[in-house]
Amino acid sequence: MQIYFVRHGRTQYNLEHRFQGGGSDSPLLADGIAGAKAAGRYLADVRFARVFSSPQQRALDTAKYVVAENRWQPDVQLEAGLAEFNFGTWDGQRESEVEPQAYAQVLLHEPGNYDPQRAGGGDDYAGFVKRTTSAVKRLVEQNDPASDQAILVVSHGLVTTMTVKTLLGVPVAELRDPLDYQGQRLKTIGNGIVANDSLTVVETLDNQHFTLKKWNDTSFLTD
Template sequence: MTQFYFVRHGKTEINAEGRFNGGTVDSPLIPAGVAATKRMAQHLKSVSFDMALTSPQMRAQTTAKIILAESINAPILTIIEELREMHLGDWDGKKIDQITADFPEELKNYRMRPDLFDAEKIHAEAYPNLIARSTKVIEEVTRTHPNDKVLVVSHGILLMALLNTLKGVPLAKIRESGIVDNSSLTILNHSKEKSVFETWGQTF
């Protein structure tokens, strides 16, 4: 089985400001985000990664580089466009409080019923597309690297959707378990036949 180490990027300025941090916006990690990621890096330093994949967004790349800087065997970091965070269209970068007031029904479905979320209304990406593009990456890596340890650094919504889908959770219920924290680690042993989670959303 391929052993995946899924990491959500460290906390950023946009996270701290209470704004939507989707696929078309970016900001640096705040000091607390760097510190939490460095603690994770110490926990993972003895893991010999065969491959390291990251979203193209700088918050994810920075997180990945912090981890790999401590690794006993740091592979070249590969940027994967399909690991980019969910595109949130008109909401991206906006204050969550303001969107809550202006789009109550849409936000309710976005957070509680992904199967009913009308992405087109706010020029956003639909959950099925997010799941399809991220799952494709994992299935391809599983096929081509069946016995490797793989670091994957990405984002909260993407990881929530991807990991729950791999667990077998239906679309309507993928948000029920919540989003993993910034600088958190989820370890998955994955093959074509099954998915076995060792750790879910561990922080350091």
């Protein structure tokens, strides 16, 4: 089975460099909507067994735009385990304005050392990726990992990036590091995550071992 991951389109909070996690939401910008539609056109001929979205509005809206372009227009099902990393009281605040500012750099660059109790509360990295990878594996199991039909997961920057890295065996301490895979350093955007509206694809036959087929692909946004 292949699992297609799409990150939601760009929002106002993305534009303003605010923490936008599990406790906050911001509407898609016009270019975020356009990107979601472009992703949908790119995936128009992929017949997904199921489509799953984070329950947060920016992801659900993106999923709806994507499936509206699909030949089969599958239903979108909400999956709570795909909600974004919760930044606690830092959610919705500008990254440059949270206090203590020095500890914000730990959040952004040192996941192995990050303690939410020293920040705004919310998630820690180990608990977060346990939640998201468990959700993805459960969805794969429900739809048969040996199936030749794919599933689509529409979620968030940290969900996509950290979940895929964890499935590939990257330890928590290295989740913000550049991803080196099969001799290539794969691109990310600020703070080591995938881009808005990007497509990442992984494959598994047994729900235990995962291989990367596509990473942070945004080529369709310029077509």
